[in-house]
Amino acid sequence: MHRSGRPPRADGRREPPGNASRRVTPARGCTVPAFDLDTELTAERHHLAESRAALARMRGRAEELFSTGDRVAGDAYTAEQLGRHMARRVKELADDPTTPLFFGRLDIEEAAFHVGRRHVTDDAGEPMVLDWRAPLSRSFYRASVRDPQGVATRRRFGFVKGELTSFEDEHLDRGEELGTKSRILTAEIERPRVGPMRDIVATIQPEQDELVRAELTDSICVQGAPGTGKTAVGLHRAAYLLYLHRERLRRSGVLIVGPNTAFLSYISAVLPALGEVEVQQATVDELVGRTARATDSPAAALVKNDVRMAEVLHKALWRKLAKPTDPIMVSDGSYRWRIDAEPLRRIVDEARREGLPYGVGRDRVRARVVGLLQRQSEYRTGNSPGEGWLRRMSKIGPVVEFLEASWPAVTPEQLVAEVLTDPPEGLLTDEERDAIRWAKPPKTVKSAKFSPADLVLIDEAAGLLERETSFGHVVVDEAQDLSPMQARAIARRSEHGSITVLGDLAQGTAPWAAAEWQVTLGHLGKPEAAVVPLTVGFRVPASVVELANRLLPALGVDVPEAVSLRRDGDLVLVPVAEPSDLDAETLTEVTAALAHEGSVAVIAADAAVDRLRQHLTTAGIEHATADDVDSEARVTVVPATMVKGLEYDHVVVHEPADIVAAEPRGLNRLYVVLTRAVSRLSVVHAQPLPGPLTAAA
Ligand SMILES: Nc1ncnc2c1ncn2[C@@H]1O[C@H](COP(=O)(O)OP(=O)(O)OP(=O)(O)O)[C@@H](O)[C@H]1O
Numbered sequence: 001m002h003r004s005g006r007p008p009r010a011d012g013r014r015e016p017p018g019n020a021s022r023r024v025t026p027a028r029g030c031t032v033p034a035f036d037l038d039t040e041l042t043a044e045r046h047h048l049a050e051s052r053a054a055l056a057r058m059r060g061r062a063e064e065l066f067s068t069g070d071r072v073a074g075d076a077y078t079a080e081q082l083g084r085h086m087a088r089r090v091k092e093l094a095d096d097p098t099t100p101l102f103f104g105r106l107d108i109e110e111a112a113f114h115v116g117r118r119h120v121t122d123d124a125g126e127p128m129v130l131d132w133r134a135p136l137s138r139s140f141y142r143a144s145v146r147d148p149q150g151v152a153t154r155r156r157f158g159f160v161k162g163e164l165t166s167f168e169d170e171h172l173d174r175g176e177e178l179g180t181k182s183r184i185l186t187a188e189i190e191r192p193r194v195g196p197m198r199d200i201v202a203t204i205q206p207e208q209d210e211l212v213r214a215e216l217t218d219s220i221c222v223q224g225a226p227g228t229g230k231t232a233v234g235l236h237r238a239a240y241l242l243y244l245h246r247e248r249l250r251r252s253g254v255l256i257v258g259p260n261t262a263f264l265s266y267i268s269a270v271l272p273a274l275g276e277v278e279v280q281q282a283t284v285d286e287l288v289g290r291t292a293r294a295t296d297s298p299a300a301a302l303v304k305n306d307v308r309m310a311e312v313l314h315k316a317l318w319r320k321l322a323k324p325t326d327p328i329m330v331s332d333g334s335y336r337w338r339i340d341a342e343p344l345r346r347i348v349d350e351a352r353r354e355g356l357p358y359g360v361g362r363d364r365v366r367a368r369v370v371g372l373l374q375r376q377s378e379y380r381t382g383n384s385p386g387e388g389w390l391r392r393m394s395k396i397g398p399v400v401e402f403l404e405a406s407w408p409a410v411t412p413e414q415l416v417a418e419v420l421t422d423p424p425e426g427l428l429t430d431e432e433r434d435a436i437r438w439a440k441p442p443k444t445v446k447s448a449k450f451s452p453a454d455l456v457l458i459d460e461a462a463g464l465l466e467r468e469t470s471f472g473h474v475v476v477d478e479a480q481d482l483s484p485m486q487a488r489a490i491a492r493r494s495e496h497g498s499i500t501v502l503g504d505l506a507q508g509t510a511p512w513a514a515a516e517w518q519v520t521l522g523h524l525g526k527p528e529a530a531v532v533p534l535t536v537g538f539r540v541p542a543s544v545v546e547l548a549n550r551l552l553p554a555l556g557v558d559v560p561e562a563v564s565l566r567r568d569g570d571l572v573l574v575p576v577a578e579p580s581d582l583d584a585e586t587l588t589e590v591t592a593a594l595a596h597e598g599s600v601a602v603i604a605a606d607a608a609v610d611r612l613r614q615h616l617t618t619a620g621i622e623h624a625t626a627d628d629v630d631s632e633a634r635v636t637v638v639p640a641t642m643v644k645g646l647e648y649d650h651v652v653v654h655e656p657a658d659i660v661a662a663e664p665r666g667l668n669r670l671y672v673v674l675t676r677a678v679s680r681l682s683v684v685h686a687q688p689l690p691g692p693l694t695a696a697a
Pocket residue numbers: 188189198199200203204205208224225226227228229230231232233504507538539644645646647675
């Protein structure tokens with residue numbers, strides 16, 4: 001168990017337990033004398049300074065080891081391994097002076113434990129700060145009056161720019177519990193958003209913590225309304241699993257899959273802030289490699305993303321096998337070897353029955369044929385042929401010809417090109433086959449231009465040929481939009497690991513969006529994953545949630561409504577009489593928003609985005625695009641189709657009717673758009689608001 005003594009007081013003595021006071025600014029009715037609070041605060045600041053100094057020494061030692069590493073390592077490989085390990089360690093021990101090193105304290109029996117982002121130990125190896133992921137830290141998130149877990153007092157610290165400015169105590173042993181009424185939690189939730197997503201490690205809520213700390217072997221699916229912390233939970237779960245199963249997961253890897261690059265840049269700072277610098281992030285398109293060079297018609301995309309395409313490819317591949325009809329005859333110096341058609345048939349049949357990937361099966365058939373030749377050679381010559389002979393036989397003309405006839409070589413691109421040139425009958429209707437058939441087949445497979453959906457098919461084909469290596473854990477965000485074929489691409493990469501699926505059926509905007517989780521979980525290869533709801537919203541103010549929830553009955557999915565923790569926030573509907581004034585009104589709203597603190601987003605139908613950017617430039621208002629998270633500009637113009645997963649303090653929605661009309665699942669898109677606001681939402685519209693929005697609450 002990790003323990004630290006109570007923090008030394010300014011006079012160097014250890015603080016006795018039980019006299020911790022409430023807040024620096026005492027709560028109403030609190031009669032704790034102010035000097036007590038000051039002393040306590042001074043002691044905590046002292047502990048913070050000492051912890052920072054200890055961390056600096058830990059980093060110094062790691063740097064020293066890093067620089068001497070190649071001199072002590074025995075060989076180049078060990079030096080390289082050690083060097084990489086130490087470089088990672090140095091990076092992990094980086095101290096960011098603007099983020100608190102600890103954010104909480106637990107008083108258990110006679111000892112105090114500070115809980116923070118990582119372990120910090122003093123020179124004697126005694127813990128000064130416990131990593132939030134350590135077993136003991138769990139009580140910081142879970143202890144309650146009903147189940148105090150041995151905790152007498154839980155303390156939360158308030159910080160301003162890395163300076164410890166306040167604390168708040170819950171004396172669980174005296175029946176005091178603040179829950180979501182904690183001022184420090186409220187301040188954290190209401191803090192204006194600037195730049196990329198932040199970690200929530202100081203304020204993870206019990207229902208979130210349960211998901212974060214689920215076993216590595218557990219695959220879970222989190223269904224949560226907008227802003228309930230799904231993304232945050234997924235990222236903290238990745239960090240938690242890496243802490244608990246460091247070696248195993250470093251070897252197999254952890255992967256985060258997100259909907260687009262803007263989203264991935266938005267979340268990219270969270271794991272490094274938690275000391276985890278080696279997690280891969282990718283969109284599904286990036287996962288399947290290469291850049292698409294063609295686009296599909298909606299009808300073709302629909303068919304190509306349908307799960308029947310897996311069967312189409314499977315059949316197209318395996319029907320390439322042919323029964324051997326001729327013997328193999330090989331000249332080998334003065335010898336001649338012969339294998340009859342019958343044993344060849346047996347070899348092919350057996351390999352087929354073994355259920356191996358196609359490429360592996362082909363290698364096995366080749367090896368067995370060479371094995372038969374080897375036996376004949378041994379029998380006739382009395383010698384065992386060497387490696388060179390075996391290699392020569394495996395490439396010799398008659399063996400290659402036999403393989404090409406009975407188990408031909410094929411590349412994933414070739415297989416997909418064959419299917420798209422002449423879609424096979426049987427599994428698809430004639431109309432569907434017409435939809436995916438290439439109007440003009442390319443001259444060669446190499447010159448073929450593949451669409452994003454084709455690349456997923458190629459990935460499927462590659463999975464039929466060879467086994468994909470599996471990550472130890474995969475977190476899939478916005479999973480409601482995965483097509484069955486995309487889900488299968490992820491399944492191949494998590495076959496031997498577990499997954500965390502995050503999503504909201506109500507936010508499904510893809511034509512193949514899931515209507516229930518069981519189907520998607522099946523395609524992801526984890527049908528047994530439990531579906532767990534999150535319902536407490538941390539982003540969207542109650543008034544905005546109430547407006548967005550009006551859309552829910554029209555979205556055709558059965559999900560629990562969000563309940564907002566936020567009582568603050570404004571909602572303004574701005575009707576515009578003349579459509580020609582719409583853009584100008586939008587600009588007026590942006591200017592008004594800039595008077596407040598925090599980020600501002602203009603969200604519009606994709607077609608209006610360029611025009612709005614132009615207006616902002618003309619008006620001299622600096623603005624950025626969604627994937628430029630490092631931009632200094634406070635205003636971002638985001639097309640409605642790119643805004644999933646993002647959030648801004650003030651959102652100005654430009655003409656909801658256009659957003660709805662732009663795509664078949666436009667109402668779902670509008671639901672996503674309306675739920676991006678953290679503090680204020682303005683809806684500017686010249687057309688009537690879409691029907692469901694005007695329904696009485
Ligand atoms: N326990 C918490 N303490 C403080 N802030 C939190 C907590 N949980 C979530 N948040 C904040 O709420 C906001 C929404 O979280 P997040 O983006 O993870 O939600 P989501 O469920 O993924 O939303 P969406 O469905 O819109 O993608 C973020 O700013 C996040 O930091």
